[in-house]
Amino acid sequence: MTTLGFKPSPVGSAQAPTDGSLVAYRSLREAIVDGRFHPNERLVEADLAKLLGAGRTTVRAALVRLEQEGLVEREPNRGARVRRVSDREALEIEEVRVSLEQLMARHAALNLTPEALADLRAILQEMTVHVESGDPVGYSELNARFHSRIWTLADLGVAERMLVNLKSQSIRFQFRTILQPGRPERSLREHARIVEALASRDADASETAMRDHLSQVVATLKSAIARQATP
Amino acid sequence: MTTLGFKPSPVGSAQAPTDGSLVAYRSLREAIVDGRFHPNERLVEADLAKLLGAGRTTVRAALVRLEQEGLVEREPNRGARVRRVSDREALEIEEVRVSLEQLMARHAALNLTPEALADLRAILQEMTVHVESGDPVGYSELNARFHSRIWTLADLGVAERMLVNLKSQSIRFQFRTILQPGRPERSLREHARIVEALASRDADASETAMRDHLSQVVATLKSAIARQATP
């Protein structure tokens, strides 16, 4: 059992008076995506209840939600565990992501505002700095901001929810791409192309630029996986 | 309160000895997608418990799952209701569907087997019959079979789950497209093109054929919605 403590509300963004059920769900979710629970680790309801200072019913509800979200696996009468996403599935997730991000890029191009464009350029600028100083994890965060900005611009709630969900499932794999030598530099150029395409409000070009970018990510991930399979 | 009765296991496909929790979930799900509960209808836990012959805890778990699935809306302390998906959201769902189905078509082309091709041709044949005899609902079912066959051929579990989920949310809108005059005939031709593209194992062509087909669906739905907005 992991011994990391959960405070009632660590530093988290202030929310309603703190609904017990929500707190349990969010805490567990965060713990899983942050890797404080390992893949395949068992999640015993009673233990979690103690950890969270909640009742078993509450924990159970959270587990059900997380199962539906694909972060947790539950077998009848055998309990819950953190779901391990296989290499194959990670690739599949990334492919779905390509599809959805293409859609996002297309709509973003149609909805483009000067402010959004400025935001994207600013992020791009910051990215450049982090690449030059050789800071992959900082870059990775900016990368997330970049795409997220496009999502809100695209204004497609359904697709956005799906992407957020996919991301939380595949987060363990993100470093297998970004840590590849030369990858940040290339990624930066790809992002620049996306911004250009968006700036010209060309939906087709934006979609294509996004596809090219993420196809590279898929390819990188694929080769990284293949390489480690036969060391 | 709807008074439709739930038998323990109406005629449903046999499953494990019938897990109470699963039964509740499936019954509710089916009731919602079949329209036995109207959009926005309140789902009172105690009532459902009586209906299903289960405890409130069980019903609650089912509601949580359905919420995560997007079929039910729950506000803290205010209970659950059947989620109403707006016209706008239905369009969005359909657009996401286009993206994912393109991906499916691409992979289906790569994985094509003679049996799968035969299946698709058979479904196409049946479709022709139903179109000629003017049976839109029969055609609609075959349409579902057609796409479903492509999904299993594509062998992309993640994308398939998403599509199934999207479909259950937007099922109320399917008749707004298929009932349009001339739509079945056109749809049939589009499906034929998809089969051709798949048969030639051309991934790009398959993807394009699928996109063209579903873009038509989106367009049809869009105009149907616009038309009824201003009658």
Next chain:
DNA sequence: GGCGCCCGGATTGTCGACAATTCTATCCAC
């Protein structure tokens, strides 16, 4: 007559308890 307060009814949120199931380790037969 309108506005705000307060109260009962209805409903949800949470808990602990109990039964049912699965898992573990120990013992016995061979």
Next chain:
DNA sequence: GTGGATAGAATTGTCGACAATCCGGGCGCC
């Protein structure tokens, strides 16, 4: 020793009860 049966521990599934919260109507005050 090996294999299988068995008892006990651990864990899940389900329930009813109780407190907390929300909703609607009635009352008084201005």
